[in-house]
Amino acid sequence: MTWHSLTDWWWPYIFILLAGWLPTDIWRYLGVFVGGKVREDSDALIAVRAVATALVAGVIAQLILYPSGSLAESSVFLRIGAAAAGFLAYLRLGRHVIVSVIAAEIVLITGLFLDF
Amino acid sequence: MKRPPSGGLFLAGMAGSGYRLGMADSEFSPAPMPEDDSLRTRFSWFLSGVSMIFSIPAFILMTAHVGFAGFASENGVSLLQAAFMVATIWALPANIVLIGAISGGYSLLGAAIAVGLSSIRLMPMVAAFIPEMRGPNTRRITLLFLSHFIAVTAWVMGMERFQHIPRNMRVSYFAGLGMTLTVTNTLVVALVYFLSTDFPPIVFAGLFFLTPMYFLTSLWGSARDRSIHVAMVSGLLLFPLVHHLAPAYDLLLTGFAGGGVTMGYVRWARARA
Structure with a gap:
């Protein structure tokens, strides 16, 4: 069975539910059961939070190192440089998200225009 | 109160x-x-x-969905189907994997496995989120319903905001935050698809870079203790290595390896104290 197997109007929606919604929300529901078992202020919670945080950090690294779409053609060094500039601006200039975003974008856009 | x-x-x-x-x-x-x-x-x-x-993060998420609308229409997915995907799946990577599987002619099972692999990361994320969000009398069915709205942006926003919100009000707060984000972005995808809005590539390049910068800074800022910073740095550094070794499971393995490093740090810090 593929996306084009049936021509009925409802088939793509069933496909989305079975191949998209189900294999995604099942992990969320499992997370609710696992999260329901961990006690506040336990080592288990510290561990779960550490795994989740490292994982989201992995998402960040993925977006910077292996982006898709229009960013994919830019230099990886430009992207790392822009992210580093943004993060440094965040740490040094009063910890504002917007300051970091602006600093990173200035470096990135300048680099893209200079075809770096 | x-x-x-x-x-x-x-x-x-x-x-x-x-x-x-x-x-x-x-x-x-x-x-x-x-x-x-x-x-x-x-x-x-x-x-x-x-x-x-x-808020800035909500705006950033909307710009990411502007890109998704274009991606969906390029791959022959209709407006209603794209909006349905956003609302029912509510995880941008899973949506992109699903469309990739559709245009690659995958079987239903093959597509489900590919999407399932990209969504495993939601399990530890939700498991860490629930103890922060639940109140003393929150029912499990409520948590199961609200878990649908947990994706990376909502996770980062919630983890950052919850410390300023009374414990028994966090479920209500997240219900408002999560459902509004999902509904709004579903509408954004439908609208952008309908208008077939197009931007020059440099605009998209700039917009795509907003997401990692937001995650990076707000996750760093939301940390209440050093262990979160250790987890972040180890995740950032381990990811390219793990991606090189096991690309299919890179995020999940990065999570466990980074989590292991962090727990090692926590033990070491306690022994020293």
Whole structure:
């Protein structure tokens, strides 16, 4: 069975539910059961939070190192440089998200225009 | 009882009184406990969550969905199908994997496995989120329903905001925040698809870079202890290595390896103290 197997109007929606919604929300529901078992202020919670945080950090690294779409053609060094500039601006200039975003974008856009 | 801060207070004040007039003697009236005030407070926190749609992270997420609408239409997915995907799946990587599988002619099972692999990361994320969000009397069915709205942006926003919100109001707050984010972005995808808005590539390149910068800074800023910073740095550094070794499971393995490093640090710090 593929996306084009049936021509009925409802088939793509069933496909989305079975191949998209189900294999995604099942992990969320499992997370609710696992999260329901961990006690506040336990080592288990510290561990779960550490795994989740490292994982989201992995998402960040993925977006910077292996982006898709229009960013994919830019230099990886430009992207790392822009992210580093943004993060440094965040740490040094009063910890504002917007300051970091602006600093990173200035470096990135300048680099893209200079075809770096 | 603490009241919601700033923008939320304004909204909450306006709608709070209307809520009481409308609801006090209707279906919610036989609520147990200090019903009236509790329900009003709950609803004002819900609205405070709703008002987070006017925030930088919400705007960044919308720009990411602008890109998704274009990706869907390029791959022959219709407007309604794309909007349906956003609402039911509510995880941008899973959506992109699903469209890739569709245009690659995958079978239903093959597509489900590919999507399932990209979504495993939600399990530890939700498991860490639930103990922060649940109140003393929150029912499991409520948590199961709300877990659908947990994706990376909502996760980062919630983990950052929860510490400023009374424990028994966090579920209401996240209900407002999560559902509004999902509904709004579903509409954004439909609208952008309909208008077939197009931007020069450099605009997209700039927009795509907003997401990692937001995650990076707000996750760093939301940390209450050093272990979160250790977990972040190890995740950032380990990812390229793990991606090189096992590309299919890179995020999940990065999570476990980074988590292991962090627990090692926690043990070491305790032994030293």
